[in-house]
Amino acid sequence: MKLKMTAIAAAIAFSSGAAMASDNNSTIDQSGFYNDADVTQLGFSNESGITSDGWGNDATVVQLGMMNESTIEQEGIGNSADTYQNGTDNAVSHLQTGWGNTSKSVQKGYQNMATVSQDGIKLSSDVYQNGYGNQADVEQTGTGNSSEVTQEGGKSFYGFNFGGQNEATVIQSGYKNDSSITQKGDYNTATTTQSGKFNDATVVQKGRSNNSDISQSGYNDLADVYQNGKNNESSVTQSGWNNEAQVVQKGNSNDSDISQSGFNDLADVYQSGYGHSSTVEQSALGGWGVFGSFAANTANVTQLGISNTSSVSQQGGGNSATVFQH
Structure with missing residues (x-):
């Protein structure tokens, strides 16, 4: 997504049926060496x-x-920020300090807002919003962290989007952490916090009023959350090494809570229906630290139907638990 569009090219693309632009305002302030700024405004009252x-x-x-x-606002060496806005009342803010950071924002629709703040080396942020009332907030420090946020609004009627506000928040510090959030619908909320190394978090939410919270502070942990429906809740907390958590929830009012603090543990939760609750807790054996669970703990939970409840707690290593309820 490179946004280098000349004023003439943009005018040609926008000229069909477009009225004469007016009351646009652009301010550029550069201090230093070899900085480059390119602004194209076509419309009314853009800032x-x-x-x-x-x-x-x-x-x-x-x-x-x-x-x-x-x-x-950019301060440092070799930072790049690209903004594309098409619609009404969109707002975006890039604040970058450091070296070699990249931030890209595309907003289409109505009342979208994205705020990105990066301070570090080789950080990357990519935000895409299309729809109604979306909001994204990304804060990155450290080295080599990457964040991607995609949000699309809810109901559409003859090309017009009507619906609530999705919210995505990404907070990253550490080294080479990766976060991806995709939300489509209304009033969905996703928060990812990463502070370790080589952690990976992916969230996909479709529907209404779903909530995902992922916290990673370990090494090479993986969390993957998919929710489709209404009022589903997922929480994943990882603080060990090489742990993996996978959550799939379909339906309404399902709840999943996974906590991993050991080594090489796997938690896999699948819930479909209404009102299910699943809790998985995996940790090393007390007094042994991560050495107490070099052999992986494994928990697989599948719940179908209505209002099933499952709780799995594993300490040590080499434990295996499978739950199936219908």
Whole structure:
């Protein structure tokens, strides 16, 4: 997604049926060496502000429509921020310090808002919002962390989106952590917090009022959450090494809670129906630290139907538990 669009090319693309643009405002403030800024505004009452202080920073803003607002502030070396806005009342803010950071934001629709703050080395953020009332907040520090957020609004009627506000929050520190959040629907909420090394978190939510919370502070942990329905809740907490958690929830009002603090543990939860509750807790044997669970604990939970409850607690290593309820 490279947004280098010249003013002439943008005008041609936007000219069919478009009225004369007016009352747009662009402010560029550059201090340092070899900084580059490119702003294209076509529409009405768009606002763009770019401040670059450093060496070789690059900023691109393309605004189409009405009352879009973009603020980019960069300080450091070789940072890049790209913004594309098409719609009404979109707002985005990039704040970057450090070296070689990249932030990209695409907003289409109505009342989208994205705030990205990066301070570190080789950090990457990619935000795509299309729909109604979406909101994203990304904060990254450290080295080599990567975040991707995709949000699409709810109901559509003859090309118009109507619905509530999805919220995605990503907080990353550490080294080479990766986070991906995709939400489609209304009032879904996803929060990912990563502070270790080589952790990976993926969240996909479809429907209404689903909530996912992932916290990773260990090494090479993996969390994968998929929720489709209404009022589903998922919580994954990982603080050990090489743990893996997979959650799939389909239906309404299901709840899953996974906590992993050992080594090489696997938790797999599948719930379909209404009102299920699953709890999985995996840890090393007391007094042995991670050495107490070099052999993997494994928990597989499948619940179908209505209002089933499962609780699995494993300490040590080499334990295996399978639950099937219908």
